[in-house]
Amino acid sequence: MSSSIPTTMKAVDIRNGKGDASALFINDQTPVPQPTGSQALVKIKAFGLNRMDLLQREGNYPVPAGAPKTLGVEFSGTIAQLPDSSDVEHGWKVGDEVFGLAYGGAYAEYIAVSTHMLIHKPSELSWEICAGIPETWITATQALFLIGEFKKGQSVLWHAGASSVSIAGIQLAKGEGASAIYVTASSQEKIDFCKNLGATQGFNYKESNWSEELLKATDGKGVDVIVDFVGASYFNQNLDAVARDGRIVNLGFLGGNTLKGDVDIGRFLRKRCRFEGSSLRSRDETYQGKLRDQLVEHALPRFKDGRFHVPVEKVFKMSEVKQAHELMESNQTKGKLICVVD
Structure with a gap:
């Protein structure tokens, strides 16, 4: 791990491994993941909430093999580290602003995620909007x-x-x-x-x-x-x-x-x-990568020029994740719930 990157981080954890929204808490001693293979380490700015997160929190969602136990599959942030690996997709560099899809781990300060599932963040879109796009x-x-x-x-x-x-x-x-x-x-x-x-x-x-x-x-x-x-x-x-x-x-x-x-x-x-x-999270990286490419080709230009929108119902701090889950459970929302890493 680079000396500029800490060994531990803040991440959302679940007391006793599963429970209702009140079981969520911030664990500031979570190990920072180490990227391997095609992965980059991304310092997260914001992450999106999805209904699968509620099911996983309750212990009712089968997490793919090898996925981190930390909740969350979509995020925005900056590349903090790239391993020296031939599996890393070409064209990425440390400091790039990105958003993307992961198998888990987005409710945190850092995430290790395949470079094949990253997308360059357009300057026209905010961190919060980008975190609500991938999943x-x-x-x-x-x-x-x-x-x-x-x-x-x-x-x-x-x-x-x-x-x-x-x-x-x-x-x-x-x-x-x-x-x-x-x-x-x-x-x-x-x-x-x-x-x-x-x-x-x-x-x-x-x-x-x-x-x-x-x-x-x-x-x-x-x-x-x-x-x-x-x-x-x-x-x-x-x-x-x-x-x-x-x-x-x-x-x-x-x-x-x-x-x-x-x-x-x-x-x-x-x-x-x-x-x-059908499902998405259980699909392999190649399948998900093709969908990423389709999103970049067909949807990203429309996000940039304003034809496509990501309505955001409310933005929370990561420390307010319990309230965010409770709002999603109320079924009263009309759009994305986003948490920013505070």
């Missing part, structure tokens, strides 16, 4: 294009419309020429928020049968791509709402993972539709 926008890119096989002129439904991934997805779909973009959300306020981002129409799942309303809006056709975070409780309605030759991309199980009651699976044949589950 959500790469996940939305994967769901819409790689798994959902979206093409210009098709229609899309994003469940949890005001969630960070769907906020990214609405903008991506609009930018790539979707014929219509629908969302589900828990309030009219959230629906209006999604419309301001580019959504065509939204359905309040608390006040109506959203699949019936969507079929009315599409004259019975349904939508070409559905991106779902809810799981079992929406499975039946998703099969109603998907169009012929459509794709349902499942990314989570907020509504459970066990189907109850009778479900007509004949719709898979009648509609020739496809249901496919």
